[in-house]
Amino acid sequence: MEVSMENKRKDAGSIPTTPSKIPVGKKSKTDNKEAQVSNLTILEAIQSMEKNFDKQLTQLKEQAKQSSCMIASLTKAVQFHAEEVKVCKKKINDLESQSELLEKENRELKERVREQERYKMRWCLKLKGIKEKNEENIRTDIIHLFAKIAPDIDMRQLEDAVDIVHRIGRKEDNKNRHVVILFARRLVREEIWRRSKDSPVCKERGVRFTEMLPLEDREARKNLWPQIEQARREGKRAYYRGPHGYIEGRRIG
Structure with missing residues (x-):
């Protein structure tokens, strides 16, 4: 009995065994360690990025x-x-x-x-062309000239009407300086001025009276002279009044 059982066991041992299922592969400790290292590296990288981000954010906030x-x-x-x-x-x-x-x-x-x-200056007249002499009494000479221009005016009246007479400018050889006459009476001044324009005495002695004017008025008259001269050539009534010119009563300039 025991022999037969043993034989059966032997016979059973000769029969090929049925192949078993392939066991599921298990992760080794090395793989787990590598996985942990990889995760740790990623975590550190993320943490580093977070720190850099926080740092940059702080810098941006500061900026x-x-x-x-x-x-x-x-x-x-x-x-x-x-x-x-x-x-x-x-x-x-x-x-x-x-x-x-x-x-x-x-x-x-x-x-x-x-x-x-x-x-x-309306109280004055300027006389041009009167000869200049040494040690002359110009006031007396001018009063005598006025007496010839207006013989109907009393000499005493002329004496009272003429205030100051003097020459102007620097004395030069062979040159007659102009004479300025300041009147004390305006009416006498106007009468002498009016009569002198057509006086034969003035033409004979080669003298001419002019009005005293400020520099600006003289310049204004100088600029208007061509028009005044042209109008007079055409037979029109042209004259000055102060710095202004008039032709036939119409103001020019």
Whole structure:
């Protein structure tokens, strides 16, 4: 019995065994370690990126803060300069107004001074062409000339009418300086001025009376002279009155 069982076992041992299922492969400790290292590296990289991001974010915030401060400072500076410009513009406008006022006052003052000069010079006559002598008494010579121009005017009246007589300019050889006559009586001055224009005495002695005028008026008359001269050649009535010229009663220039 025991032999037969043993034989059966032997016989059974000779029969080929049925192949078993292939066992599922298990991860080795090395693979797990490598996986852990890889995950750790990724985690460290992520953490490093987060730190860099946080650092960059901090820097950006700091730069934004600095930019905000700079913008605020620039805004204040712009506002300050805008106010300064506004104040400067106001000052410039005020100065322009003052300048215009001063220019107007200056023109008015100049015209007043010029009018005073005209008024004072209306009491004077200038005589050109009278010969100059050594140790001459020019006032007496002029009064005698007036007596010949207007013989109907009393000599004593002429003496009272003539105030000051003198020559003007620097004395030069072979040159007769002009004579300025200041009258004390305006009516006598006007009468002598009127009669001298067609006086044969003046033509005979080669002398000529002219009005005393400020420089500006003389320049104005000089500019108008071509028109006055042309009008007189055409037989028109042309004359001066102060700095202005008139042709047939119409003002020119």
